[in-house]
Amino acid sequence: MVFIGGAGNMAGAVIGGMVASGYPVDKIVATGRNQDKLKDFCSRTGVHGSTDNLAAIQNADVVVLSVKPQVMKALCETIASEVSARKPLVITLAAGIPLAAYQRWLGPGVPIVRAMPNTPALVGTGVTGLYAGEGVTNEHKSVATQMADAVGIAQWVEAESGIDQVIAVSGSGPAYYFQFMESMIDAAEKAGMDRADAERLTLQTALGAAKLAVAADVDVAQLKRNVMSPNGTTERAIKRFQEGGLPQLVEQAMGDCAARAAEMAKELDK
Ligand SMILES: NC(=O)C1=CN([C@@H]2O[C@H](COP(=O)(O)OP(=O)(O)OC[C@H]3O[C@@H](n4cnc5c(N)ncnc54)[C@H](OP(=O)(O)O)[C@@H]3O)[C@@H](O)[C@H]2O)C=CC1
Numbered sequence: 001m002v003f004i005g006g007a008g009n010m011a012g013a014v015i016g017g018m019v020a021s022g023y024p025v026d027k028i029v030a031t032g033r034n035q036d037k038l039k040d041f042c043s044r045t046g047v048h049g050s051t052d053n054l055a056a057i058q059n060a061d062v063v064v065l066s067v068k069p070q071v072m073k074a075l076c077e078t079i080a081s082e083v084s085a086r087k088p089l090v091i092t093l094a095a096g097i098p099l100a101a102y103q104r105w106l107g108p109g110v111p112i113v114r115a116m117p118n119t120p121a122l123v124g125t126g127v128t129g130l131y132a133g134e135g136v137t138n139e140h141k142s143v144a145t146q147m148a149d150a151v152g153i154a155q156w157v158e159a160e161s162g163i164d165q166v167i168a169v170s171g172s173g174p175a176y177y178f179q180f181m182e183s184m185i186d187a188a189e190k191a192g193m194d195r196a197d198a199e200r201l202t203l204q205t206a207l208g209a210a211k212l213a214v215a216a217d218v219d220v221a222q223l224k225r226n227v228m229s230p231n232g233t234t235e236r237a238i239k240r241f242q243e244g245g246l247p248q249l250v251e252q253a254m255g256d257c258a259a260r261a262a263e264m265a266k267e268l269d270k
């Protein structure tokens with residue numbers, strides 16, 4: 001499996017998670033442009049590295065594309081001859097690029113899966129949304145599922161637009177929680193707590209809340225109510241969030257996120 005852009009944030013997290021879950025390192029190649037960065041990544045993970053994309057994909061059954069959307073077209077054009085001749089499974093991790101664009105850039109008939117992972121893949125707790133394009137076989141789907149399963153949970157979507165919804169929930173979602181944690185740490189420090197203590201308490205609280213929500217047999221609304229004593233401290237804080245419009249703000253932010261993915265698709269051929 002060759003990851004183009006393998007030492008980047010997203011592919012690096014997927015590779016790191018795959019290696020940690022026992023996926024054989026000698027079956028993974030990461031490519032990149034910056035030799036020092038690539039060397040460092042390969043020595044940390046044990047995977048092979050290459051600065052030559054075309055050479056790296058020569059015999060690959062699976063090619064994972066993980067460069068920024070803005071440089072995807074140029075990258076595809078450099079590998080199109082090899083990919084269209086041999087038609088390996090292509091898995092793209094990029095946000096905002098529809099399958100139709102890859103078909104134009106790589107040539108017709110290449111089996112392509114759009115995958116939308118997230119960075120908690122690095123610690124085996126990722127979410128990967130998956131959408132299969134034309135010509136993707138069950139065998140291809142199981143390869144993509146295997147990659148996703150190695151780093152967390154997989155979720156296939158029926159329509160390509162479902163990928164934009166996955167981006168708004170889980171692809172970008174870790175950053176929403178990091179923002180919330182950052183704000184809590186800042187607020188606690190401002191109120192007089194030592195920053196290191198504020199970080200420790202905030203992160204453990206986030207971890208505990210997520211673990212409890214996953215394990216519980218009641219929904220998150222009930223778990224929230226379980227913390228709120230009538231006329232107690234939590235009720236006061238939640239009232240402030242609700243009066244400040246947090247639920248609406250979250251809905252708007254997620255809408256903006258999905259809208260940006262659609263907008264990126266329109267910007268491609270400009
Ligand atoms: N970050 C995230 O949370 C998520 C990102 N994604 C998607 O993943 C993709 C990558 O994003 P992210 O990892 O954040 O970005 P990064 O910039 O961290 O990684 C991109 C990598 O691509 C490499 N690269 C660029 N051009 C080439 C090339 N021609 N050949 C080989 N390698 C190249 C860069 O290497 P070098 O530095 O050597 O140039 C860099 O390491 C994007 O398309 C994004 O939409 C999807 C889900 C979540």
Ligand SMILES: O=C(O)[C@@H]1CCC=N1
Binds near residue numbers: 095167171172
């Ligand atoms: O912000 C981005 O565009 C990428 C896609 C999902 C998460 N990061």
